[in-house]
Amino acid sequence: MEFYEMLMESKSYLEEHTSYRPELGMILGSGLGNIGELLEEKQIINYADIPHFPKGNVAGHKGNFLFGKLKGKQVCIMQGRFHYFEGLSMKEITYPIYVMKQLGIKNLIVTNACGCINTNFKVGDLMLIEDFVSLVSVNPLIGANDDRLGPRFPDMSQPFSFSFMDLAKKCAYANNISFREGVYAFFQGPYYETRAEIRAIRTLGADAVGMSTVQETIVANYLGMKVLGIACLTNMATGLRVGNHSHEEVLQIANQSSEKLSTWLLHIIEEL
Helix, strand or coil: CCHHHHHHHHHHHHHHHCCCCCCEEEEECCCCCHHHHHCEEEEEEEHHHCCCCCCCCCCCCCCEEEEEEECCEEEEEEECCCCHHHCCCHHHHCHHHHHHHHCCCCEEEEEEEEEECCCCCCCCCEEEEEEEEECCCCCCCCCCCCCCCCCCCCCCCCCCCHHHHHHHHHHHHHCCCCCEEEEEEECCCCCCCCHHHHHHHHHCCCCEEECCCHHHHHHHHHCCCEEEEEEEEEEECCCCCCCCCCHHHHHHHHHHHHHHHHHHHHHHHHHC
16 A cells, blocks of 8 residues: 555544544653643544554553644644654654644644753753754655655755744743753664763764654654754763663653643643
8 A cells, every 4th residue: 555545544534533623733752741631622542543553662652642622722642652763664653744744734843851962951951952963864755755745855944943943932931931942863772872972962063862853853844844842851861970871760850841841832832
């Protein structure tokens, strides 16, 4: 079956199982799912029930599409995402983004829990992602292009929309929400980076490093969506901390920062 036909089947299933037609989509990273609990008139659709959807297995990612209302606006939320380190292809990882576009999503907010490289930042900070560096050679757009979806050579001068970032800053300033701004580096994982890798990434100008977000952002831009990215800095990167990394620590810090992130996101949604 062709990729486009798969998308149409996924779209049809979702349209049959929800009456919502949102223009805003959100992807919630590890431990950052609290805003999903604030949805009004919520409808839950498990990824496993959607035709052609990949299957994930990472702790902290619940695996649901949530439809509902926030601040009176219809939204579609991915409660959990897919990762390259799970053994999935780039096309599988980004499949939900293609589906969201077919459902009418125009604006996408991506969040993640990640490691901090910039020593001026601290664990627990929220970072507005202004740009990215991909350290993975496999690109989600490699392969034959379908002009019905997007252009062969998409522009990436604003992977994270300037106007979307301006709105997020305005909301943060107006509500005394502290945040950082920085560059996010995509590392495929699943192991945490070595000291030498962190030194190299830092030299490239990155402020944070993680195992998601970039491939989704690339595809969203290809599809013509406006993207906003917010990272939760859950741990200092290797060589900048004492002790070993653990996923449990990441989830703990993300959970602690989730309320602040949810507050910021609600203000942004209200102003969209």
